[in-house]
Every structure is written in C-alpha cells, then in structure tokens.
Amino acid sequence: MDPEAFLDLANQVVKLKMFPYFDIAHSLLCALHVREDLGPGAHAFSRKHPLSCWLSTMLVVFAGGMLCNALLGEPPLAPLKNTPQLVIATIVWYVVFYTPFDIGYKAAKFLPVKLVCSAMKEVYRCKKVYDGVSHAAKLYPNAYVIMILIGTLKGNGAGFLKLFERLIRGVWTPTAMEFMQPSFPTKACIVASVIFVLDKKTDLISAPHALVYFGIVIFFVYFKLSSVLLGIHDPFVPFENLFCALFFGGIWDSLAKILGRGANKDEKGDTKKKE
Amino acid sequence: MDPEAFLDLANQVVKLKMFPYFDIAHSLLCALHVREDLGPGAHAFSRKHPLSCWLSTMLVVFAGGMLCNALLGEPPLAPLKNTPQLVIATIVWYVVFYTPFDIGYKAAKFLPVKLVCSAMKEVYRCKKVYDGVSHAAKLYPNAYVIMILIGTLKGNGAGFLKLFERLIRGVWTPTAMEFMQPSFPTKACIVASVIFVLDKKTDLISAPHALVYFGIVIFFVYFKLSSVLLGIHDPFVPFENLFCALFFGGIWDSLAKILGRGANKDEKGDTKKKE
Amino acid sequence: MDPEAFLDLANQVVKLKMFPYFDIAHSLLCALHVREDLGPGAHAFSRKHPLSCWLSTMLVVFAGGMLCNALLGEPPLAPLKNTPQLVIATIVWYVVFYTPFDIGYKAAKFLPVKLVCSAMKEVYRCKKVYDGVSHAAKLYPNAYVIMILIGTLKGNGAGFLKLFERLIRGVWTPTAMEFMQPSFPTKACIVASVIFVLDKKTDLISAPHALVYFGIVIFFVYFKLSSVLLGIHDPFVPFENLFCALFFGGIWDSLAKILGRGANKDEKGDTKKKE
Numbered sequence: 001m002d003p004e005a006f007l008d009l010a011n012q013v014v015k016l017k018m019f020p021y022f023d024i025a026h027s028l029l030c031a032l033h034v035r036e037d038l039g040p041g042a043h044a045f046s047r048k049h050p051l052s053c054w055l056s057t058m059l060v061v062f063a064g065g066m067l068c069n070a071l072l073g074e075p076p077l078a079p080l081k082n083t084p085q086l087v088i089a090t091i092v093w094y095v096v097f098y099t100p101f102d103i104g105y106k107a108a109k110f111l112p113v114k115l116v117c118s119a120m121k122e123v124y125r126c127k128k129v130y131d132g133v134s135h136a137a138k139l140y141p142n143a144y145v146i147m148i149l150i151g152t153l154k155g156n157g158a159g160f161l162k163l164f165e166r167l168i169r170g171v172w173t174p175t176a177m178e179f180m181q182p183s184f185p186t187k188a189c190i191v192a193s194v195i196f197v198l199d200k201k202t203d204l205i206s207a208p209h210a211l212v213y214f215g216i217v218i219f220f221v222y223f224k225l226s227s228v229l230l231g232i233h234d235p236f237v238p239f240e241n242l243f244c245a246l247f248f249g250g251i252w253d254s255l256a257k258i259l260g261r262g263a264n265k266d267e268k269g270d271t272k273k274k275e
Numbered sequence: 276m277d278p279e280a281f282l283d284l285a286n287q288v289v290k291l292k293m294f295p296y297f298d299i300a301h302s303l304l305c306a307l308h309v310r311e312d313l314g315p316g317a318h319a320f321s322r323k324h325p326l327s328c329w330l331s332t333m334l335v336v337f338a339g340g341m342l343c344n345a346l347l348g349e350p351p352l353a354p355l356k357n358t359p360q361l362v363i364a365t366i367v368w369y370v371v372f373y374t375p376f377d378i379g380y381k382a383a384k385f386l387p388v389k390l391v392c393s394a395m396k397e398v399y400r401c402k403k404v405y406d407g408v409s410h411a412a413k414l415y416p417n418a419y420v421i422m423i424l425i426g427t428l429k430g431n432g433a434g435f436l437k438l439f440e441r442l443i444r445g446v447w448t449p450t451a452m453e454f455m456q457p458s459f460p461t462k463a464c465i466v467a468s469v470i471f472v473l474d475k476k477t478d479l480i481s482a483p484h485a486l487v488y489f490g491i492v493i494f495f496v497y498f499k500l501s502s503v504l505l506g507i508h509d510p511f512v513p514f515e516n517l518f519c520a521l522f523f524g525g526i527w528d529s530l531a532k533i534l535g536r537g538a539n540k541d542e543k544g545d546t547k548k549k550e
Numbered sequence: 551m552d553p554e555a556f557l558d559l560a561n562q563v564v565k566l567k568m569f570p571y572f573d574i575a576h577s578l579l580c581a582l583h584v585r586e587d588l589g590p591g592a593h594a595f596s597r598k599h600p601l602s603c604w605l606s607t608m609l610v611v612f613a614g615g616m617l618c619n620a621l622l623g624e625p626p627l628a629p630l631k632n633t634p635q636l637v638i639a640t641i642v643w644y645v646v647f648y649t650p651f652d653i654g655y656k657a658a659k660f661l662p663v664k665l666v667c668s669a670m671k672e673v674y675r676c677k678k679v680y681d682g683v684s685h686a687a688k689l690y691p692n693a694y695v696i697m698i699l700i701g702t703l704k705g706n707g708a709g710f711l712k713l714f715e716r717l718i719r720g721v722w723t724p725t726a727m728e729f730m731q732p733s734f735p736t737k738a739c740i741v742a743s744v745i746f747v748l749d750k751k752t753d754l755i756s757a758p759h760a761l762v763y764f765g766i767v768i769f770f771v772y773f774k775l776s777s778v779l780l781g782i783h784d785p786f787v788p789f790e791n792l793f794c795a796l797f798f799g800g801i802w803d804s805l806a807k808i809l810g811r812g813a814n815k816d817e818k819g820d821t822k823k824k825e
Contacts, residue, residue, distance in 0.1 A: 046523070046524070047519070047523060047524050047525070047528070049454075049455045049456075050519065050523045051454055051455075051457060052452065052454040052455045055454050069348070070626070071625065071626050071627045072625045072627060073348065073619070073623065073624050073625030073626065073628070074348050074625075075346065075347045075348030075349075075414075076345070076346055076348065077346045077347060077421050077424065077425075078348070078415075080418060080420055080421050080424075081415040081417070081418035081421055083417060083418060083419070083420070086420055097524075098522065098523055098524050098527075100527035100530070100531070101527065101531055139625075140628075140631040142631070142633060143630060143631035143633060144633070145630055145633070145636055146627050146630050146631055149627065149630075150627075163717075167438075167449055167452065168452060168454055168455075169452070169455070170449060170450040170452045170455045171449065172447075172449035172722075174717055174720060174721065174722035175720045177602065177717065177718060177719070177720045179599075179601055179602040179605050179718050180599045180601075180602045180718075180719070180720045181599075182601060244597070244600065247648065248596070248597060248600050248648055249596070249597050249647075249648050250597070252648075252650035252651070253597070255650070256650070256651055321798070321799070322794070322798060322799050322800070322803070324729075324730045324731075325794065325798050326729055326730075326732060327727065327729040327730045330729050344623070348623065349623050350621065350622045350623030350624075350689075351620070351621055351623065352621045352622060352696050352699065352700075353623070353690075355693060355695055355696050355699075356690040356692070356693035356696055358692060358693060358694070358695070361695055372799075373797070373798055373799050373802075375802035375805070375806070376802070376806055442713075442724055442727065443727060443729055443730075444727070444730070445724060445725040445727045445730045446724065447722075447724035
C-alpha cells in the first residue's frame with residue numbers, strides 16, 4: 001500500500017465522526033450485553049422491571065463517561081445531556097428487548113451484524129481511550145498514572161461498572177471485580193493508554209500521531225474480530241506470565257521452594273491447608 | 276371557590292417558607308422511617324451504635340440534596356452546611372430515639388401528629404422536586420432526562436439511598452433496589468417532574484405556574500393521606516399495566532403465546548423451568 | 551523543660567516536612583495493613599492478582615484525600631497527581647509483597663521498625679486532620695459538623711474505605727462498617743478535629759496554635775505506642791460509657807426496667823426474644 005495513501009487513511013480515521021452510526025453500534029452491543037448478562041430470565045425481567053432494565057442499559061452505554069467524570073470531579077450525569085445519543089440508546093434498548101417476536105434481538109445476534117458492530121465499537125473505544133488520555137493530560141499534565149487510569153476507565157467503563165449495573169437490577173456479585181481478573185478489553189485499553197501517553201508526553205514514539213492512532217484501532221479491531229470468530233480470548237497471557245514470573249515473585253518463589261528452606265514456606269503451607 | 280382567591284392561595288403555597296416547621300415534619304418522618312426500618316432491634320441498636328444511628332438518619336434527612344449534588348458534580352456534603360437544619364434534624368433524631376420512656380417516639384406515632392407531618396412532608400417534597408427540576412434546567416437547559424431524574428431523586432432521595440443508609444447500619448440488602456419496584460412516591464415524583472418540565476420548557480401547559488405547582492401539592496397530599504388513612508397504596512398501577520401491555524411486550528407476548536409458535540416460545544419455556 | 555524551648559519545638563513540629571520519610575512510614579503501614587487483612591492467603595493473592603493488590607493498597611494509602619475530595623466535590627483522583635508520593639507508595643508496596651524470601655515484609659514487621667513507623671504515621675495523621683479541618687473551614691466557614699467530619703475522614707480515611715478496599719479484592723463485608731464500631735484512631739481523630747475547630751473558630755482555647763497542635767501529636771503518638779507496646783486499645787471507653795448512660799438512654803432505660811412498668815418494656819421483651 002502506498003504510504004502516502006495509508007497516512008491519508010489514518011488521518012481520516014482520526015477525524016471519523018462517531019455520531020450516529022458508531023453510537024448505534026456501541027449501544028446495540030451494550031444492550032445485548034445486558035440482555036445476555038440477565039441470562040434466561042431476561043425476557044421475564046424486562047417485562048417486570050422495565051425501569052431498572054432501561055437504567056442499567058443506560059449505565060452500560062454511558063459507563064465510561066460517567067465513571068471518568070465522577071473520578072475527575074465533574075458531573076457524573078453530564079454524559080446524559082447529549083440528548084440525541086440518549087435517544088439512540090433508548091431506541092436500541094427498546095428494539096433489543098421489546099420488539100414483537102424478538103425480531104430486534106435476533107437480528108442483532110445475527111453474526112454479520114454483530115461482527116460489523118463489534119468492529120465499529122472497537123473504533124469507538126479507541127477514540128474514547130484517546131479522549132480520556134487527552135482530557136486527563138489537560139487537567140493533570142504530569143500525572144501519568146491518572147492519564148492511564150482515565151484512558152482505561154473511559155475505554156472499558158462498562159467492565160468496571162458491572163457491579164453497579166447489576167446492583168441496579170438487584171443482583172450483587174462482589175467477586176466479579178474487573179480489577180481481579182482484568183478482561184482482554186481492559187488490558188488492551190491499558191496498553192493503548194500507555195502508548196497514547198508515550199506519544200503525547202515523550203519523544204519515544206517518532207511516528208506521526210495519526211499513524212499511532214490508526215495502529216491502535218487496527219490492533220483493537222483485529223483482536224476483537226479474532227476473539228469473535230476464532231475464539232482467541234487473550235493474546236496478552238504469555239507476556240503477563242513472563243512479567244509476573246520476573247517481577248511478581250514467580251522466579252523467587254520457585255527458588256525458595258526448590259531450596260526447601262524458603263523463607264515463606266510455612267506461610268505457603270498454611271495457604272494450602274486453607275484451600 | 277372564587278378563582279381569584281384560589282390563585283391567591285396557590286401563590287401563597289408557592290412562596291411558603293419551609294424552615295423550620297416543614298423541616299421538623301420531614302426530619303420526624305425520616306427518623307421514624309429509620310426506626311421502623313430497624314425493626315424490633317431498634318431500641319438495642321440505638322443504644323449500642325448511636326453514631327451509626329445518627330449518621331444513617333442524617334443521610335435519610337438530607338438524601339435528596341446529597342444524591343443530586345453528587346450526580347451534578349457539586350459537593351455531596353454541602354446540604355450539611357445549613358447548620359440550623361442540621362440542628363433540627365439532630366434534635367428530632369434524639370427525641371425519636373432517646374427520650375425517657377419513649378415518649379417522643381410514641382407522640383410521633385400518634386395518628387393525628389403523623390397525619391399532619393405527612394401532609395407537610397408532601398408539601399416539602401413538591402418544593403424539592405420543583406427546585407431539583409429548576410436547578411437541573413439551569414445547568415443543562417436541553418437535557419430533559421436529567422431534569423426528570425434530578426427532580427425525582429431530589430423528591431424521593433431517601434428511597435434511592437436506602438441501600439447505603441442500611442449499609443451504614445451494617446445491613447446489606449441488594450435486592451431492595453428502588454429502581455426495580457419503584458414505590459408510589461417515586462412514581463409521583465417522576466410524574467411531577469415531567470409536569471414541571473413541560474410547564475417550564477414547553478407551551479403545552481397554559482395554566483399559570485402557581486396553579487400547576489398547587490395542583491401537584493394537592494395531588495401529593497391527597498394520595499399520601501389516602502395511603503395513610505385508607506390504605507390505597509398505588510393509584511398508578513392500572514395506567515402502568517396498560518402502558519406495559521402496549522409498549523413493553525404485553526400484547527405481543529400474548530399473541531406469540533396464542534399462536535403457539537411464537538418466536539420467543541423456547542425462551543419462555545426455559546424461564547418457567549428455571550422459576 | 552524550658553517553656554521557650556518547648557514552644558520552639560512545637561513550632562518546628564508544626565512546620566515539619568512530611569515528604570519523603572513520613573510518606574514512606576505511612577505507605578509501609580498501609581501495605582502491611584492490606585497484607586494482614588488478606589490473612590494467610592496474602593502470598594497467593596498477591597501473585598494471582600497483582601493489579602487488584604496494587605489498587606487496593608493505593609486506595610488505602612490515599613484513602614483520606616480521595617474520600618474527602620469526593621465528599622467536597624473535588625476530583626477524587628487528584629491525590630494521585632502527586633507523582634513522587636505515588637512512586638514511593640508503589641515501591642513500598644512492591645517491597646512488602648514481592649521481595650525475594652519476603653525480606654521486605656519481615657523487616658517491616660520487625661518491632662522497632664514498626665514502632666518508629668507507627669509514631670511517624672501518627673504525626674502525619676495529626677497534620678492530615680489539621681489540613682482537613684482547615685480546608686473544610688475555608689469552604690464552609692460556619693459548618694462545624696462538616697469540619698469535624700472532614701477532619702475525621704482525612705485522618706482515618708482507610709478505616710472508612712475498608713469496605714471498598716476489600717471490594718476491590720473481591721471481598722464484601724458489609725458488617726465491617728467503621729461507623730458501627732468506631733476504632734480508636736477514628737475516635738481520636740474526632741476529638742482532634744473538635745479541638746482544632748474550637749481552636750480555629752472560638753476563643754475557648756487560649757494556648758498558642760503550635761502548642762495545641764503539638765499536644766495532639768503527643769496524644770496521638772502516646773496512645774499509638776501504648777497500644778502497640780502495652781495493648782491498651784481504647785482509652786475512650788469509660789468516657790463513652792458515661793456519655794451514653796447520661797444521654798443515650800442508659801439511665802432512663804435502667805429506671806424504666808426497675809420500675810417494672812417502663813414504657814419500652816414490651817419492646818425490649820421482643821428484642822430479647824429475637825436475639
């Protein structure tokens with residue numbers, strides 16, 4: 001591919017308008033997520049508790065914005081002020097839950113539809129991560145951790161608000177904490193945030209901004225599609241295992257175990273007995 | 276009644292001062308609510324955990340203001356800066372929980388006292404809904420959903436904070452979510468918020484503002500008193516059922532069932548088995 | 551001791567720089583607290599969930615600032631913008647959880663180290679309480695309750711966020727509510743906040759500010775050390791019991807019981823049966 005044309009394409013991706021098509025795709029996947037999270041009782045629940053159903057869907061759709069606003073001292077309700085976006089989300093919610101004979105839900109679950117929507121959602125996610133990092137960088141120019149945190153939370157807010165989204169539906173699952181077992185989107189958002197921070201704040205990345213952005217979009221879309229189509233769920237696992245072995249005790253623990261007189265032997269014994 | 280005099284009366288209701296009598300009535304009912312929520316263990320609990328008891332009562336008394344402030348990015352603690360109101364709430368709490376021989380509690384539960392206080396609380400509630408809608412309209416002039424939300428939460432904040440109020444007392448009841456089974460006050464606040472928004476933002480309501488406000492006050496007081504005296508708990512139920520049948524699947528579900536080959540038959544079967 | 555020299559010393563304590571030594575001591579005790587809260591599974595947990603472990607430690611380290619910011623409508627994430635402090639906390643966390651053969655943890659638990667750190671943490675706590683009271687007084691000059699609340703929460707934020715800190719680790723213990731059984735640090739912070747408010751806002755305390763501050767530092771350190779060394783956990787208990795007997799029903803309840811026809815007899819009977 002011609003590099004000039006490639007850069008042009010990248011620039012166009014950066015400037016892509018999100019409203020309304022990407023918003024529709026995002027809302028659709030969020031509503032599907034809520035419906036699937038409800039399990040086999042979804043049909044009965046949506047009939048009995050429409051208000052709770054609507055609210056939890058809205059919370060998922062606007063999760064990133066609300067969560068980041070709350071953490072940055074801005075009004076958590078502000079994302080709802082975008083009336084057209086709210087109307088779209090509500091229509092999509094209605095279509096997924098209440099169309100006669102469940103046509104809407106079935107159409108949304110149809111693989112090609114889902115595939116296109118997933119790809120669009122990933123493009124949207126990338127924009128959100130970038131917006132989050134930029135916004136945090138404006139507020140706290142030297143706080144890298146806040147930038148990465150906000151980028152990640154904005155990109156995958158729904159994952160972190162899952163607890164509260166379920167609470168609105170009267171379900172409390174304290175062990176479903178995103179921080180404990182970060183899902184792939186969370187990890188991808190962390191990586192993307194780090195890259196954006198490096199791009200913004202240091203000279204380590206010499207490529208033009210549009211290319212970096214486009215690269216992350218491709219990375220997001222590629223892994224999402226391979227997850228949907230091929231079932232590859234987490235390409236980060238080997239790197240994580242390596243990192244944990246090097247820095248979070250893996251090697252030293254093994255060494256201590258092999259030596260047979262490791263300092264934390266007794267403790268480990270206790271743990272095993274408990275389990 | 277003379278319409279002139281009626282409008283005069285309405286104008287006076289709009290300008291009614293809330294402090295201190297309406298605050299006393301509101302605090303009294305909140306403290307009673309906390310005490311009844313504690314059940315038969317209330318006496319022992321108030322002796323063993325006075326701090327937790329005081330805090331959860333204050334949270335109920337100032338629920339609306341705190342919740343709305345939190346959601347609009349304003350200081351959640353700000354309602355406590357009104358020292359006279361706080362002092363009144365504390366005195367009322369003390370009277371309800373700690374007077375010798377439980378005189379305070381018994382006096383507060385005496386029907387005529389409770390009736391008058393309930394009526395006053397409803398007048399107060401109407402003012403709070405109106406204030407909430409106005410405040411949200413000032414911040415987000417075009418976000419109707421935020422106005423309705425803030426009006427509702429300000430009018431019945433205690434209902435939505437019930438979970439946290441109980442958490443302060445060490446009790447966690449995730450299924451007691453107000454959104455799942457909205458109580459009558461919540462529904463009334465939603466309706467009142469919608470009417471205030473229509474009155475403020477559109478020309479659909481041609482009556483003068485004072486009359487609209489007064490009408491809602493009467494509506495609130497009337498249904499509260501009929502709930503206390505006659506046990507009519509929710510006059511919205513028939514409308515809701517109609518609305519749900521029309522828009523949230525009722526008719527289509529029945530149709531699908533009758534046809535015997537409805538699109539969502541299998542799913543329903545699953546649901547039934549689960550239940 | 552020469553009073554002049556004493557005042558000089560007090561003035562120096564007031565101006566003491568907290569960074570970096572006091573921050574290290576504070577972070578160290580926080581990380582130890584998290585590790586001990588995890589119990590015998592700490593070793594396994596820190597290997598399996600490093601992100602969750604790090605986040606909950608950071609939440610404990612920055613608890614006071616985050617909680618107070620959230621309650622005063624300021625950005626809850628703002629305390630993290632102090633990068634050097636964050637780096638120190640992260641290093642300390644790493645040392646406590648991941649050093650080979652658990653050297654870091656063992657060194658930190660060595661009594662003299664812990665003792666010095668505890669004393670330093672109490673000096674830091676006093677500064678935080680004072681900062682909290684001052685900050686709240688600037689925002690709400692007449693709201694004494696808010697000043698006391700913010701002083702207390704800033705001084706012992708970790709106690710109040712324990713619920714959320716555990717939630718990040720996937721553990722939910724709604725009965726571990728600090729308000730229900732306030733620990734000694736919480737009570738000490740309340741007392742210190744009240745004294746600071748009296749010192750700031752009234753003429754009741756005629757001693758110079760530095761002496762008041764120094765007195766509270768000594769009080770904090772003294773009781774912390776006696777708690778670590780001698781096991782004296784709560785010197786407030788007798789005062790509390792007296793206060794509860796006088797104001798929260800103690801005497802009247804006994805009187806009612808003795809009279810045999812006390813107003814709340816039946817209720818008490820109910821309570822006992824339930825228990």
